[in-house]
Each structure stands twice: as C-alpha cells, then as structure tokens.
Amino acid sequence: MSLVNGNEIFAEARKGHYAVGAFNTNNLEWTRAILGAAQEKGTPVLIQTSMGAAKYMGGYELCLNLVQQTIKSMNITVPVIMHLDHGNYEAAKECIEVGYNSVMFDGHDLPFAENLEKTKEIVKLAHAKGMSVEAEVGSIGGEEDGVIGEGELANVEEAKQLNATGVDYLACGIGNIHGQYPDNWTGLKFERLQELADAISTPLVLHGGSGIPKDQIQKAISMGIAKVNVNTECQMAFAKATRKYIEEGHDQNDIKGYDPRKLLAPGTKAIEDIVKSRIDWFGTPSVK
Numbered sequence: 380m381s382l383v384n385g386n387e388i389f390a391e392a393r394k395g396h397y398a399v400g401a402f403n404t405n406n407l408e409w410t411r412a413i414l415g416a417a418q419e420k421g422t423p424v425l426i427q428t429s430m431g432a433a434k435y436m437g438g439y440e441l442c443l444n445l446v447q448q449t450i451k452s453m454n455i456t457v458p459v460i461m462h463l464d465h466g467n468y469e470a471a472k473e474c475i476e477v478g479y480n481s482v483m484f485d486g487h488d489l490p491f492a493e494n495l496e497k498t499k500e501i502v503k504l505a506h507a508k509g510m511s512v513e514a515e516v517g518s519i520g521g522e523e524d525g526v527i528g529e530g531e532l533a534n535v536e537e538a539k540q541l542n543a544t545g546v547d548y549l550a551c552g553i554g555n556i557h558g559q560y561p562d563n564w565t566g567l568k569f570e571r572l573q574e575l576a577d578a579i580s581t582p583l584v585l586h587g588g589s590g591i592p593k594d595q596i597q598k599a600i601s602m603g604i605a606k607v608n609v610n611t612e613c614q615m616a617f618a619k620a621t622r623k624y625i626e627e628g629h630d631q632n633d634i635k636g637y638d639p640r641k642l643l644a645p646g647t648k649a650i651e652d653i654v655k656s657r658i659d660w661f662g663t664p665s666v667k
C-alpha cells in the first residue's frame with residue numbers, strides 16, 4: 380500500500396467512533412518504529428513531521444523520501460498518511476509542492492480573519508493536488524516549535540467558519556496541552572467537545588495526546604475525535620530505554636557500548652511499544 384491522503388480514513392474513523400494515531404517522526408529509527416507498529420497491528424497510521432523536526436532531518440523532500448523508501452524496504456502494506464504537523468503558511472505550501480499527502484495549516488496565532496483567509500488558500504492548493512488539510516481552532520496549550528499556546532477552548536462559531544473552508548479535519552482546543560500535563564490539570568473539557576461535535580461533522584483532532592488518561596481519550600473518541608496526535612510519550616520512552624541501556628554499563632570499548640545500531644535499538648523498540656499501545660487505546664481496526 381502506498382501513501383494515501385487522510386480524507387476517507389478519518390471520515391470512517393469518526394463514523395466508526397474510533398481514532399487513527401498521528402505520530403511524529405524525528406529520524407529513521409522513529410520512522411521504522413511507527414511504521415512497524417502499524418504494520419504489526421494491521422492499521423492505518425499517520426506519520427507526521429513538525430517544521431522543526433523536518434528541518435533537523437534535512438527538509439520536507441528528504442522526510443517524504445525517507446518515509447516512502449522505508450515503506451518499501453519494510454514491505455509496509457497498511458495505509459500510511461504523510462502529514463505536516465503545525466505548519467505555518469510557507470511550510471504548508473512547501474509540503475504541498477513537495478508532495479505530502481496531508482498538511483496542517485496552524486494559523487491559531489494569527490488574527491482569526493487572516494487564519495480563515497490563509498486556510499482557504501491552503502485548502503484550494505492542497506485539494507487541487509488531492510491532499511488533505513487540517514486546521515486548528517483555539518490554541519493548544521504548551522509550546523510547539525517555539526509558539527506558546529494558551530490552551531484556550533475552541534470557539535464553536537470560529538470552528539464552524541474554519542470548517543466551512545473545506546478542511547478535512549479540524550484540531551480543537553478542549554483543554555488539551557502539548558507536552559507534559561501539569562499536576563493541576565483539570566482534564567479535557569467534554570462539554571465544549573460535545574458542542575463542537577454537534578456543530579461539525581468533520582473529523583476532529585486531539586493534539587497533545589501524551590499524558591491524557593486512557594479513559595478520557597476513549598471518551599473523546601466516542602464523541603467525535605478521529606485523529607489523536609502523540610509525540611512526547613514516544614520521546615520520553617525512547618530516552619528512558621536508551622538511558623537504561625547505557626546505565627547497564629556497556630563499556631565504551633565494548634561494541635555494545637558504541638555500536639549505534641545497538642545503542643538505538645532499545646529506544647526504538649520503546650517507541651514501537653508506545654505506538655502499538657496507543658493504537659489499541661484508539662480502537663483502530665485492522666485493515667488486514
């Protein structure tokens with residue numbers, strides 16, 4: 380199965396009251412772990428690059444080629460969506476040019492009228508090339524590529540206007556936060572999610588998936604969330620497993636202490652385990 384856009388996959392997910400995971404990749408090992416986990420589960424998966432991660436990896440074209448070639452080398456047969464996560468206007472246009480399957484135009488930090496205008500333009504450009512578009516209404520709390528979101532709740536009227544631009548999925552602020560959740564976090568705001576779900580039939584997206592308790596994620600999915608973004612939990616699992624491996628005391632002169640293929644293996648497995656576990660949480664059905 381080659382790369383596909385997200386339209387049908389997320390529309391089916393919303394209808395079927397399950398979600399498809401959206402996992403950020405940061406390098407080859409991450410890419411292999413995400414794709415391997417989805418293949419083992421037999422489920423579609425969305426693999427995404429933030430602007431910062433794509434820059435770190437060498438650019439959008441390299442990232443797209445990396446995912447395409449890894450799909451080939453691993454004989455991946457499940458549907459895979461290549462997505463730009465939290466793109467600004469320029470990044471979204473570049474990824475459309477390069478040939479991603481899906482782009483998020485994140486205009487939450489712009490005046491709403493400008494966010495709306497630019498979203499319409501991105502939708503036109505992306506749809507002309509058969510690509511999906513995600514927009515964001517209400518900022519997601521926490522920091523993302525240097526932009527700090529206050530975590531405000533999505534305004535239903537603004538959500539309806541953004542939805543009317545023809546976006547294929549809509550990220551909503553419902554008290555979710557990027558990164559680790561503070562101890563005083565009061566949970567997802569389900570009343571607002573219900574208002575949004577009643578007003579909009581477009582698949583809804585939950586950002587900041589790491590750290591939200593399983594029951595809250597599953598409740599949100601039952602109410603209309605069809606895409607759940609996860610990154611921090613994979614990063615923390617990778618770091619913990621790698622540190623454990625190193626602390627086991629593999630001597631610097633011992634191949635286990637310096638061969639990167641050995642050094643990166645435990646962390647890569649840890650990412651794969653997180654992705655498989657979240658696929659189970661999201662109830663993503665196997666397509667095999």
Ligand SMILES: O=C(O)C[C@@H](O)[C@H](O)C(=O)COP(=O)(O)O
Binds near residue numbers: 464559586590610
């Ligand atoms: O951290 C990134 O670069 C990507 C995230 O913003 C992603 O869009 C997301 O929402 C995952 O959040 P997390 O699980 O809280 O890291």
Ligand SMILES: [Zn+2]
Binds near residue numbers: 519523586587608
């Ligand atoms: Zn996000």
